[in-house]
Amino acid sequence: MRTLRLPLPRRRTRTRVLIGGLIVALLAGGLAVAGLTAASGPPAGSDAAAPAGTPPADVTYRDPHVPVDARVADLLARMTLDDKIGQMTQAERASVTPDDLTRYRLGSVLSGGGSAPTPNTPASWADMYDRFQDGALAAPLGVPVIYGVDAVHGHNNVVGATIFPHNIGLGAAGDPDLVERIGRATATEMRGTGIPWNFAPCLCVVRNDRWGRGYESFGETPALPSAMTSVITGMQGPSLADPTSVLATAKHYLGDGGTTGGVDQGDTELPEAELRRVHLPPFQAAIARGVGSIMVSYNSWNGSKLHGHRYLVTDVLKTELGFTGFVVSDWNGIDQIDGVPGLSAADVRQAVNAGIDMAMVPTDWRRFIDLLRTEVEAGRVAMDRVDDAVRRILTKKVELGLFERPYADRSLTASIGAPAHRALAREAVGASQVLLRNTGGILPLDPAGNRIFVAGSNADDIGHQSGGWTITWQGGSGPITPGTSILAGIRAAVDPSTQVTYDATGTGIDSSYRVAVAVVGETPYAEGEGDRPAAMGLRDTDLATIERLRAAGVPVVVVLVSGRPLDVAGQVSGWAALLASWLPGTEGAGVADVLFGVRAPTGKLPLTWMAGADQQPIHDGDGQSPLYPYGFGLTYPSAD
Incomplete structure (x- = not known):
């Protein structure tokens, strides 16, 4: 999804037409006070003000003691076409x-990545959420809005929230219980x-490391993201009604994750049998967990285009797999169909x-409402749909x-x-580290009586170690x-007897240091x-830093902060150790652990x-010879 910063739209001026307009307004207000249905309200998009106030609590759909299906049926029966279209619209x-x-009875609001109130504080977010809820509840039927965000590795739009490792790191950890606890936190x-809806988890199966969203995947085989659907159980809790649960x-x-060339928003050119074998299982697992x-x-x-694919969305997802929740489009995704x-x-x-x-039509939501109304009235979209x-x-x-x-x-x-929550994130960071090389058992480092030189562009940078989808x-x-x-x-982590020296570029190192740690990526x-x-x-600046460290005659431990495997085959033989840290988030102490x-x-x-990059796409069982195979990882003590 993408975020556009736009000024708030102007409110349209209200036209009053002498006596006739006053009579219409009075009648509308009187009918609302009388507790009649939304049929008495103005059509969405009209200049007439919507009557305020919500029906009393003893109305069936507002009674928490009535079964869910009966409440929904009662509310649906009270809705006009404009009420219904509003519920299908997300701005x-x-x-x-x-x-x-x-006025428009909108069903949902979202924050795109980085779209936040000012100041970006938890209290400001709660205040903003409540203001939008005030607006929704002031409509005749008082249907609450459902607000959604991409909290893909913690509540990552909010300054001060706990930022967990991105999914690729959690896939490396391979611990469904840990992932469930992260979902709960x-x-x-x-x-x-206030936010009750999370646009997560991403259950893609990444098949080409060139793809820029690969770190949002738990891994390259369907079994791994399927197992990690435990995060859904964590998010949705023992019941959606739990005050600490959100809709996943x-x-x-x-x-x-399977597009040709790893191109974002590209074409997945596969036979149906392979699409089902590789990419469908995680969604089957999610449905089994009751994803909403x-x-x-x-x-x-x-x-x-998937956004217009009736066979995959209705026939397979809803009918064959029995998905009973609702399907939402991606940011302006339906625009691309034609x-x-x-x-x-x-x-x-x-x-x-x-x-x-539900259509995610972030800025063009009025046009969506008008177009859908016209299509329904013309019979091209059935009222049953x-x-x-x-x-x-x-x-x-x-x-x-x-x-x-x-x-x-x-x-x-x-x-x-x-x-x-930060302690949980630190635990997750530690569990996600993959040791790929450890020549002579140089790791673990001695915390006492040591001289350590730390360098690299990612050594002292919270933003870099957190990756994309963090605040912005x-x-x-x-x-x-x-x-x-x-x-x-x-x-x-070190004892006072250990000296730690830092320079981002490695300048100042000499042979007196026992080890150099280069945090790059x-x-x-x-x-x-x-x-x-x-x-x-690696970037040229990172390679130059590592070579500067090596030139001092000091063994170099490379800590790789990245969202994917990088092409390092030509350099790794000169490194004493290689630790894949992925994108650990805010708790860098987990790497030090x-x-x-x-x-x-x-x-x-x-x-x-x-x-080598020319091997892309590469994955387990395809017959290619990798630098390190799927599932590889050393532990202590170890040497290669």
């Missing part, structure tokens, strides 16, 4: 106001800002008829308890960045959020920007490590 926070939610921090989203359906929503992928399958820029009637018609229930979509959405809102608890629970706000969409450099850098973790990126169609090696033997490395490669 970005920067392009919508609370009054818009009242993330959900709690989300609810501390399995994404991106289907085959986004599924997001459709940007990619095509053999030339046909191949022409901009949202068209053909895009809307094909997407909804294909089985998409609309009712099915709205029923699915309303069911999750009821199950989440949003009608009873629509506002942020401020008692949970203190959980954001809490010590227990593409991520950033420097102290973008509170945390412990890898350098700080190293310094905290990638800088942050997210989708699109992260694709690597050409070379996949492994470097100093506080815990032994137990991570295993979730991806086959190429011997």
